[in-house]
Amino acid sequence: MSRTRTRTALLAALALVGGATGTAMAAAPGDVGAAAIPCTVDYKVQNQWDTGFTASVTVTNHSAAKNAWSLKWSYAGNQQITSAWNAKVSQSGAAVTAANESHNGTLATGSSVSFGFNGTYSGTNAVPATFTLDGVTCNVDDGGGGPTDPPDPDPTARVDNPYSGAKVYVNPEWSAKAAAEPGGSRISDQPTGVWLDRIAAINGVNGGMGLRDHLDEALEQKGADELVVQLVIYNLPGRDCAALASNGELGPTEIGRYKTEYIDPIAAILADPKYADLRIVTTVEIDSLPNLVTNTGSRPTATPQCDVMKANGNYVKGVGYALNKLGDVPNVYNYVDAGHHGWIGWDDNFGASANTFKEAATAEGATVNDVHGFITNTANYSALKEENFTINDAVNGTSVRQSKWVDWNRYVDELSFAQAFRSQLVSVGFNPGIGMLIDTSRNGWGGSARPTGPGSLTSVDTYVDGGRYDRRIHVGNWCNQSGAGLGERPQAAPAAGIDAYVWMKPPGESDGASREIPNDEGKGFDRMCDPTYTGNARNNFNMSGALPDAPLSGHWFSAQFRQLMANAYPPLS
Numbered sequence: 001m002s003r004t005r006t007r008t009a010l011l012a013a014l015a016l017v018g019g020a021t022g023t024a025m026a027a028a029p030g031d032v033g034a035a036a037i038p039c040t041v042d043y044k045v046q047n048q049w050d051t052g053f054t055a056s057v058t059v060t061n062h063s064a065a066k067n068a069w070s071l072k073w074s075y076a077g078n079q080q081i082t083s084a085w086n087a088k089v090s091q092s093g094a095a096v097t098a099a100n101e102s103h104n105g106t107l108a109t110g111s112s113v114s115f116g117f118n119g120t121y122s123g124t125n126a127v128p129a130t131f132t133l134d135g136v137t138c139n140v141d142d143g144g145g146g147p148t149d150p151p152d153p154d155p156t157a158r159v160d161n162p163y164s165g166a167k168v169y170v171n172p173e174w175s176a177k178a179a180a181e182p183g184g185s186r187i188s189d190q191p192t193g194v195w196l197d198r199i200a201a202i203n204g205v206n207g208g209m210g211l212r213d214h215l216d217e218a219l220e221q222k223g224a225d226e227l228v229v230q231l232v233i234y235n236l237p238g239r240d241c242a243a244l245a246s247n248g249e250l251g252p253t254e255i256g257r258y259k260t261e262y263i264d265p266i267a268a269i270l271a272d273p274k275y276a277d278l279r280i281v282t283t284v285e286i287d288s289l290p291n292l293v294t295n296t297g298s299r300p301t302a303t304p305q306c307d308v309m310k311a312n313g314n315y316v317k318g319v320g321y322a323l324n325k326l327g328d329v330p331n332v333y334n335y336v337d338a339g340h341h342g343w344i345g346w347d348d349n350f351g352a353s354a355n356t357f358k359e360a361a362t363a364e365g366a367t368v369n370d371v372h373g374f375i376t377n378t379a380n381y382s383a384l385k386e387e388n389f390t391i392n393d394a395v396n397g398t399s400v401r402q403s404k405w406v407d408w409n410r411y412v413d414e415l416s417f418a419q420a421f422r423s424q425l426v427s428v429g430f431n432p433g434i435g436m437l438i439d440t441s442r443n444g445w446g447g448s449a450r451p452t453g454p455g456s457l458t459s460v461d462t463y464v465d466g467g468r469y470d471r472r473i474h475v476g477n478w479c480n481q482s483g484a485g486l487g488e489r490p491q492a493a494p495a496a497g498i499d500a501y502v503w504m505k506p507p508g509e510s511d512g513a514s515r516e517i518p519n520d521e522g523k524g525f526d527r528m529c530d531p532t533y534t535g536n537a538r539n540n541f542n543m544s545g546a547l548p549d550a551p552l553s554g555h556w557f558s559a560q561f562r563q564l565m566a567n568a569y570p571p572l573s
Contacts, residue, residue, distance in 0.1 A: 077124055163500040168230065249521070284336050340376050391416075
């Protein structure tokens with residue numbers, strides 16, 4: 001197979017390069033503004049096959065004349081150069097240096113030099129993102145008119161909090177389902193996440209809206225205002241290795257398909273200049289990385305499937321690749337899934353999870369700069385704030401941490417966990433400016449069962465159980481929980497370190513079927529969605545607490561939606 005790809009000096013084309021299949025012309029030295037670019041590099045893959053490729057590189061010098069030159073770049077993948085011509089090419093790890101031969105060291109202002117090479121690769125063969133000529137970055141405007149001029153403003157520069165001062169996209173498909181329910185119009189105008197949970201979802205499933213349809217609709221909703229679009233990136237190989245209900249279409253080893261058939265097409269659509277004025281929030285791979293910490297090895301909660309994913313590294317590689325590719329789009333804000341307090345709030349999970357997230361955020365060419373923040377409680381039910389007890393309370397000398405419900409966790413609710421985990425993430429190397437999102441779509445726990453004060457002081461268990469808002473049987477229960485209610489409505493900057501409360505999980509969409517239902521979506525039957533199930537090690541062998549008669553995950557569950565409205569807190573008017 002032959003495929004040509006190019007990295008050119010045209011700044012407007014940079015966002016389009018990853019998906020280009022032709023050759024784009026580099027800016028000529030005489031073009032308006034070209035003098036502000038010190039050098040341009042045109043990198044082309046001329047021929048490519050299963051394990052190898054041939055490439056050519058043309059370097060044009062727009063600065064002072066040179067008697068010798070050295071061009072450097074780094075690969076995001078495992079490309080290895082095997083032979084070269086017209087340049088001395090060396091490689092150390094991912095870093096490549098190409099230096100002039102004796103006959104082509106002179107590079108006058110406005111002149112070009114070309115060289116070529118053969119290489120090997122496996123997986124993907126991405127075009128390098130950055131080139132430097134004698135230490136100066138090419139293909140980038142240095143300011144426009146001279147060394148004293150200020151740099152041109154970037155109209156797509158990321159803001160600190162994308163939710164501040166912005167509306168958030170209302171998915172018309174979810175909105176119509178919500179409005180069709182009795183009383184549903186009270187919340188049908190709320191913004192929710194758009195889940196891209198399989199390859200087919202990119203173009204739309206069963207006549208439904210695809211990614212471009214949602215983005216086009218978002219432009220209509222935006223008008224003259226700022227607008228956030230929330231996307232859930234959710235299709236890793238071997239997805240959800242500890243939860244059969246949300247298994248995906250890709251097998252454990254299909255990392256190549258994940259990259260080329262899922263992430264690459266999404267990134268290409270998001271990079272379309274048509275959508276440059278949208279603020280696109282991506283929540284990356286729900287429930288994946290925490291599984292590598294809590295459900296592997298000798299732990300009683302371990303599963304063979306999670307051991308496989310830890311061993312093959314495809315969760316880490318997939319998340320890193322997604323962050324890298326999506327992070328290249330200037331108006332995309334990546335938020336990585338960070339589980340919830342009842343999953344990684346324990347001492348032996350807390351620090352280990354942050355380290356695993358850092359590993360993924362620096363894999364496959366990604367850096368911590370590709371991470372704008374993290375999201376907790378996605379599609380979960382953990383209470384935002386427990387106001388009737390704190391982790392520092394004690395009853396008759398017994399700490400709240402020793403209660404059966406808290407079970408030695410250091411956190412009793414999502415807000416305290418998210419704020420503390422943010423500090424932990426910064427301590428391991430993430431940027432100090434990262435923000436947190438908390439999914440409050442189903443953690444309100446209102447209605448008649450909501451406690452109005454602390455429990456009795458008979459014991460630490462009566463004290464905690466009598467006062468806790470979260471009415472689940474066990475904090476490990478996650479599927480279609482009976483008694484749950486809508487939580488805080490989406491809002492920007494509600495607390496320190498929190499970018500927004502969001503409804504990333506659309507209320508009314510099932511977590512999983514309560515019985516086995518044959519399907520072509522790759523979704524299995526998880527007994528945690530069966531109301532008769534007596535549990536496993538992950539919920540300490542308690543009843544599942546799931547609602548009956550639930551459909552497949554992601555499908556509309558009318559009974560659950562009505563329950564969520566009835567038990568909303570704050571209550572619906």
